[in-house]
Amino acid sequence: MFCSEKKLLEVERKVKANDREYNEKFQYADNRIHTSKYNILTFLPINLFEQFQRVANAYFLFLLILQLIPEISSLTWFTTIVPLVLVITMTAVKDATDDCFRHKSDNQVNNRQSEVLIDGKLQNEKWMNVKVGDIIKLENNQFVAADLLLLSSSEPHGLCYIETAELDGETNLKVRHALAVTSELGADISRLAKFDGPDTKLMQNSGKTKFKRTSIDRLMNTLVLWIFGFLVCLGIILAIGNSIWEKQVGDQFRSFLFWKEGEKNSVFSGFLTFWSYIIILNTVVPISLYVSVEVIRLGHSYFINWDRKMYYSGKATPAEARTTTLNEELGQIEYVFSDKTGTLTQNIMTFKKCSINGRIYGEVQDDLGQKTDITKKKEPVDFSVNSQAERTFQFFDHNLMEAIKLGDPKVHEFLRLLALCHTVMSEENSAGQLIYQVQSPDEGALVTAARNFGFTFKSRTPETITIEELGTLVTYQLLAFLDFNNIRKRMSVIVRNPKGQIKLYSKGADTILFEKLHPSNEDLLTLTSDHLSEFAGEGLRTLAIAYRDLDDKYFKEWHKMLEDANTATDERDERIAGLYEEIERDLMLLGATAVEDKLQEGVIETVTSLSLANIKIWVLTGDKQETAINIGYACNMLTDDMNDVFIIAGNTAAEVREELRKAKENLFGQNRSFSNGRVVFEKKQQLELASVVEETITGDYALVINGHSLAHALESDVKNDLLELACMCKTVVCCRVTPLQKAQVVELVKKYRNAVTLAIGDGANDVSMIKCAHIGVGISGQEGLQAVLASDYSFAQFRYLQRLLLVHGRWSYFRMCKFLCYFFYKNFAFTLVHFWFGFFCGFSAQTVYDQWFITLFNIVYTSLPVLAMGIFDQDVNDQNSMDYPQLYQPGQLNLLFNKRKFLICMAHGIYTSLALFFIPYGAFYNAAGEDGQHLADYQSFAVTMATSLVIVVSVQIALDTSYWTVVNHVFIWGSIATYFSILFTMHSNGIFAIFPNQFPFVGNARHSLTQKCIWLVILLTTVASVMPVVAFRFLKVDLFPTLSDQLRQRQKAQKKARPLHSRRPQTRRSSSRRSGYAFAHQEGYGELITSGKNMRAKNLPPTSGLEKTLYNSTSWIENLCKKTTDTVSSFSQDKTVKL
């Protein structure tokens, strides 16, 4: 048996089932999953090679080589090698641990067991050893780790139900069926492995993992280049200076300062000096910068991992920062792309309310008769009387139960309808409990509700439906099944009850069904439609419910016509549709149901808060348009006070273009009407943190776009229109999109808006989007792992996104910016002193400080305080960060660290270096020690300057730190203490006795630092360097306080007695005349049921009906195939194949 699959790269794939030798000829990939990078042997060479590919490391290696040339060497070799080795070791250790984790997770997946047919026997084999062409036996509830072809199954007709939670996060079962030829072969489910390992559809579809870098990273690289340019400039200035000096001064100084042969040329001397200065001044871009940044990010990642407020106890899943290099980007997000199912919603449908005969049930009223939200305190309806009741079902309105007990016929009819009109299959498990297999979760909710209220759907055959009505079994004859489809938006059944009455039960979209009603329903209709609006306003999914009594004769005629139509060859579908249309009229309205697509906890608050933070949320879902819109309303992304909701649902490029154009016209037309006001608002918004009022004015449009339309819209010429329109809108909902389209949308925004994007999702269909966005977030704790594996951050609940962005992200950004500012400042202050000194030492590249000081300054004396600030600092606490989402905006506008800020830091650094050099210079010009001994010697000068530098820099960090922890104190005081102890050690007699050539500063610290005037110099230098900064900051806080400044002040004031007030944004809900209809239903199941193909043989009645169904058997399966592929064609590629 041959199996071939068309692919782009390989046109044909030849596989002989169960013939490993034959298949090996083609060298298909094996099924091992490899995500790790190294093994023990290759680690060192590969890792070192990778590390030296980084520009910074290569640069320092180059410097090291330069230092080995004695003519150039202005610093000893250890000044570079010590930090370099430190840095490389740290990075290597980090890489090694990362890879260890990857090995672990690979092993876990690779070592799952499967049953493979080898040599005619079933053998246990690890998934990683499965080969292309192997025949695999799968049992119920097993994991599948390859692309498989279904050969046969134990279910009748080779059907097989699969769950694709790992792929798309949807937990409902999908039906796949085997080829007719193969289905007769085996009794159990067995599959043929088609693509393995890296060839699987999923691996191929998942898109390449790109190395993600943050915008700060990119900015940092640019700045490092700038600095490098600056360095070269300084080098050139000093080299020219050196040439001139050599010519004019050095020439005459020859008697004391020798020349070597061949060095007499002043230009050559200048050239050498240039390199010498490059070495000395390299500390402007210290190697520790990159390491420190990594360390800080790692620290922030641990804060995320440890955050108890992001720990979901329900599934015992903590938040996890899987990538440790992106944290500060979390503080700059402008666009959030969210999946719907499993992310915003729990994928659980619950029956919430209903309106029966003009009366609402399900609303909870308190003693005053006012509507209240459902709270835990309220007693739910007790269903314990009913043995069949589903335990998890809760309903809080006792009135409905009473109405049932009183025997209200309408209520009974209503529930009967729910129990009859559906496509649910029932099954009894070993404990005798009824289990419903549902094809759409909405239906499941309705049938379960009916069951709990005493109308239990028990079983069905192709021709009967058995329900238990308040304890008595009633069997209805199923006469016709009028299936659901997207145009009809309704489904009906025609049944004959035991009394012989024929009834048509119908449920469907209110808009459609209301047109089919009998005129006598008018009063009820207005009442019910009010109720429906109310439900819709609450974001519930609604269905209208109606029935019709049919008389026997009429039905028989109709049924005859239907059979004719069924057998007809041409225009079959149209004729059937016409017949359906005909019978579904003059309906009697019963009421309406409202099902809640349960949102994840806190979604509404999160969405509100994020949009206050000016983060735009786009929903990208594979769901249908109605469902998507409904969810949009449910989580307040779409609201009724929006000026307009544009819906783009065209099927051709031209239609889409037209729709886009119209929408734009509409948008700009409306805008123009109050354009004056708006321009002002927009400007304001950029300048200051916007208030809510402005927010709502600028963003009260929404766009809903369909997958088909999106495919056209993403074509190059309309792309910009789409983007422009979409970015004007407050909310964008894309429905029916494929995983690839999700990624395309993200890419579009990323590319043309230059905005930082975040994608959040839980299923494998979100993987490409997660990988594409700047930051990918996976919802963990679900069954699917792919999204989490591809993500940068993962947590269990959507609501944690708020904390991740507004607290962790904002803090990370804030800290990183502060860190960078300070770091650049510090190194400018440190290094530029050499530049000034150059003018006084004949541009000879003499360092100002001791070599040891240069070696240790960045890695020992000053690294820890700035790290502590980078890790722990916060301007306002987490509660305030959450309460005032506006605080997030500086990150989006990139205000805290940009080129301008960098220049300010640089200027600050230069100023400090000037103060550091010229104050001691002036003081030493004609200084003498207390005992008359001279102290203007080079070594004392070096010690004075180094000490001042360490003190100035420490005072500065103390000023910069806005959040003091014990660690900050320890590090700052500790650094100063370390400096002095190392200084005294290195200047001690003992160490000099051992290495007289390496430590020539013997006795210097002791001598210099006992001089009062040296301390006076240090004090003066410190004050002069710090004072302007203090003054400037003081003025800024006083005159132009930012929101965070104000909040800090308030926070300080409130620290003592903090009033407990939560500023939870109130969820606004308003009712509207909007249809809340949404139904996650696929057509084609009606036929499946009437044909009885999905029922076990024992259930099939041995009647003549069998013949009929057999007769139909080929057609239903074709239809089902055709229809499912039609409706889900866009994403069937991804969903259907991996079983």
Next chain:
Amino acid sequence: MYYGLSNFYQNHRRYVKSRDDSQLNGDSSALLNPSKECEPYRRNEDKPIAPCGAIANSMFNDTLELFLVGNASYPTLIPLKKKGIAWWTDKNVKFRNPPGGEPLAERFKGTTKPVNWVNPVYMLDPDSDNNGFINEDFIVWMRTAALPTFRKLYRLIERKSDLHPTLPAGQYYLNITYNYPVHSFDGRKRMILSTISWMGGKNPFLGIAYIAVGSISFLLGVVLLVINHKYRNSSNTADITI
């Protein structure tokens, strides 16, 4: 009493590193085989130079003598103390003569004097405590200056008692034995007399700088106080607009 030199780049990199601290510390192997850093003042006529390097080679060798002309017909020589001008650590730790009990000349056997010197290192001073590497004039010179214009302690004029001024008012006469050429590099020589106070020698810069920085700080303080007083309330009570 200080001597000052200007335009003398004692802080030039090649100058600063041209010394061998091991040799100066009395290490016998370094004595006969000085560090390469000393080039080209490492060897002369196949003999190692002691002390090697450019710093030692260029040692200041003028002699200054101060006379009080006064009323007497002949000037009186002011006694100048030559010991105690170097740092204690330099004299006792950093600089050591080569070990051994023999006379200094023996200990420096096998070495030659620096090119510019008149006498070898073991003939700098008759006092054995101030001869060789531990000669204080030499030590002072070897402590290189930070800036091209510098002064170094030459001699101490000690205060005899509180009643008599150390240097009474009158006419003084400075006798300089000129050995050290500075014209070639446009240098200047100076002789400075300075009285030492609690914070060292006279240093007007520090005073002026302190006054300047202090007054700026004070002014800023006042200005900021006024501004703060004016705006504080507004920033505190301002409604935090959300």
